[in-house]
Amino acid sequence: MSGERVLVVDDEPQIRRALRVVLRASGYAVTEVGSGEAALDAAATEPFDLMILDLMLPDVEGVEVCRRLREWSRLPVIVLSAHDEEDIKVRALDEGADDYVSKPFSAPELLARMRSAVRRSSFDSAPAEPVVRAADGEVEIDLARRVVMRAGEEVHLTPTEYDLLRFMASQAGRVITHGHLLRTVFGDGYVDANAVLRVHVASLRKKIEPDPGRPRIILTEPGVGYRLRVD
Amino acid sequence: MPRILVKTSFGPYVVALLALLATFIVVGMLESTGIDLPSAILLYLVPIVLAASRWGRGPAIVTAVVSLLGHDLLFVEPRGTFNVARADEALGLVLLLFTALLTAQLADGARRGAETARDAAIVRRSDALKTAILRAVTHNLRTPLASIKASVSGLRQPGATYSEADRADLLAEIEEEVDRLDRLVTNLLDASRLEAGGLRPSTHPQDLRELIAAVVDRLAPRLAGRAVRVDIPEDLPPVACDYAQIDQVVTNLLENAALHTPVGTPITLQASTQRDAVRVAVVDGGPGIPEVERERLFRAFERGQTRAPGTGLGLTIARGFVEAHGGRLWLEDAPERGARFVFTLPAA
Numbered sequence: 001m002s003g004e005r006v007l008v009v010d011d012e013p014q015i016r017r018a019l020r021v022v023l024r025a026s027g028y029a030v031t032e033v034g035s036g037e038a039a040l041d042a043a044a045t046e047p048f049d050l051m052i053l054d055l056m057l058p059d060v061e062g063v064e065v066c067r068r069l070r071e072w073s074r075l076p077v078i079v080l081s082a083h084d085e086e087d088i089k090v091r092a093l094d095e096g097a098d099d100y101v102s103k104p105f106s107a108p109e110l111l112a113r114m115r116s117a118v119r120r121s122s123f124d125s126a127p128a129e130p131v132v133r134a135a136d137g138e139v140e141i142d143l144a145r146r147v148v149m150r151a152g153e154e155v156h157l158t159p160t161e162y163d164l165l166r167f168m169a170s171q172a173g174r175v176i177t178h179g180h181l182l183r184t185v186f187g188d189g190y191v192d193a194n195a196v197l198r199v200h201v202a203s204l205r206k207k208i209e210p211d212p213g214r215p216r217i218i219l220t221e222p223g224v225g226y227r228l229r230v231d
Numbered sequence: 232m233p234r235i236l237v238k239t240s241f242g243p244y245v246v247a248l249l250a251l252l253a254t255f256i257v258v259g260m261l262e263s264t265g266i267d268l269p270s271a272i273l274l275y276l277v278p279i280v281l282a283a284s285r286w287g288r289g290p291a292i293v294t295a296v297v298s299l300l301g302h303d304l305l306f307v308e309p310r311g312t313f314n315v316a317r318a319d320e321a322l323g324l325v326l327l328l329f330t331a332l333l334t335a336q337l338a339d340g341a342r343r344g345a346e347t348a349r350d351a352a353i354v355r356r357s358d359a360l361k362t363a364i365l366r367a368v369t370h371n372l373r374t375p376l377a378s379i380k381a382s383v384s385g386l387r388q389p390g391a392t393y394s395e396a397d398r399a400d401l402l403a404e405i406e407e408e409v410d411r412l413d414r415l416v417t418n419l420l421d422a423s424r425l426e427a428g429g430l431r432p433s434t435h436p437q438d439l440r441e442l443i444a445a446v447v448d449r450l451a452p453r454l455a456g457r458a459v460r461v462d463i464p465e466d467l468p469p470v471a472c473d474y475a476q477i478d479q480v481v482t483n484l485l486e487n488a489a490l491h492t493p494v495g496t497p498i499t500l501q502a503s504t505q506r507d508a509v510r511v512a513v514v515d516g517g518p519g520i521p522e523v524e525r526e527r528l529f530r531a532f533e534r535g536q537t538r539a540p541g542t543g544l545g546l547t548i549a550r551g552f553v554e555a556h557g558g559r560l561w562l563e564d565a566p567e568r569g570a571r572f573v574f575t576l577p578a579a
Binding site: 012014017018019024025080082103104106108110111 | 369370373374375376377378379380381382384385388390391392393397400401404407408
């Protein structure tokens with residue numbers, strides 16, 4: 001059992017109760033709070049490995065909690081969002097949330113996201129892996145040599161495609177919003193140029209995906225952004 | 232077609248002609264004081280423009296024609312005869328008619344613009360309201376669904392180890408949330424029928440003592456651990472009410488008290504006669520509700536500070552039912568502490 005400490009932030013007592021029992025049964029130590037201020041207080045005074053944050057809170061909005069938390073903490077945050085809160089979810093991710101789970105969520109799905117968020121945060125403190133492998137080792141992205149190999153052969157990427165892939169690889173496994181990608185790879189002037197992004201992602205998929213029609217490496221997060229899946 | 236209604240009602244014509252009559256009197260007075268009024272015709276613009284801008288083309292044309300003919304008859308020599316055949320008189324008539332038509336048209340355009348803007352604003356407001364209600368409903372449906380899904384999938388998850396107590400906890404949660412969804416669906420149906428005016432109470436003389444005792448009995452599991460006192464005089468007269476609806480009112484008020492006060496908080500039900508009405512109160516010994524919050528709680532999907540898992544509709548529906556009976560439902564301070572919900576029903 002992992003024994004990792006999770007801070008559950010939700011104003012609905014029933015959701016907190018279900019999460020408390022389910023997460024404890026999977027070996028987590030659970031602390032629960034019902035408001036954004038209480039969440040920030042708890043995160044400041046106790047050590048946690050992960051925060052599960054509902055976006056609809058009575059006092060401080062979940063997005064605001066993310067923003068304020070990121071001023072001083074790198075605690076991984078998974079937001080719980082409803083289907084009609086797409087825009088809020090994207091804002092939370094832009095403000096530094098690490099991942100999201102849509103309500104109603106299943107326990108295994110949440111637990112998988114939690115494991116991967118905790119794993120990534122332990123990577124973050126270690127030096128970056130120079131070679132990222134995806135699609136069962138068929139694709140290798142060598143960040144040190146700036147070379148991308150597919151099935152043993154070098155893939156020729158345009159500079160933009162390489163920058164896109166490198167940034168996604170540096171955030172491997174994490175949801176990256178359209179806005180975040182555009183700002184980082186294309187610059188501030190392109191923040192709303194989702195169409196530009198789609199074109200580059202499509203050509204990148206054509207070059208590295210085993211089946212570009214059914215992407216296994218660059219996954220689409222509908223309405224949010226992309227996620228690079230690594231082995 | 233409101234515009235046609237305006238044209239066929241005689242009120243505007245009468246008022247316009249009265250305004251015109253006043254104008255004739257003014258012109259006559261000015262003339263009698265010896266002031267020369269070659270441009271008296273300008274005075275007639277007052278009732279004409281008034282009629283045109285307020286009531287449209289019809290009253291404006293009538294006012295214009297009558298003003299010129301009247302002026303001709305009363306003030307143009309030879310008096311008592313019409314001189315419209317004269318060129319200057321004919322020109323005057325044409326000018327007045329032209330002014331009347333133009334003003335009516337401009338006013339009409341402005342009025343239509345205002346109507347369109349008002350309609351658009353109403354549509355926008357009701358759309359915003361619908362969206363707000365829809366969001367509240369989906370939130371109220373989704374929250375229990377999310378906790379049921381998390382609990383069930385957690386229980387089924389291979390590898391998780393649950394103690395007997397944990398398992399019982401999750402199962403209890405699932406049952407409570409299913410009950411809550413059931414209440415929500417019932418409440419939504421009641422609310423939509425109330426909204427449509429389709430829940431007219433079928434009233435018969437009922438003994439409130441029996442009704443309240445039955446509700447308290449039925450809710451016993453939800454009221455477990457609380458001292459529930461029923462304080463109703465034996466000579467309480469029967470009230471004319473719809474049994475099912477008033478049962479729902481008492482149920483909602485009791486559930487509300489049970490939801491929003493800590494377990495163990497006592498609840499008292501009182502009834503008394505007040506002139507030709509019967510007054511029922513549900514009093515709890517909880518923290519009470521600040522005066523500014525009280526009316527808000529009766530609005531659909533508003534929830535109190537406790538964030539208890541209610542449906543957000545219980546009080547709205549209770550008030551709807553009581554008002555359908557010609558009674559009132561409100562919230563006041565309890566004598567010592569806590570909240571007192573009171574409703575009245577006409578005595579049979």
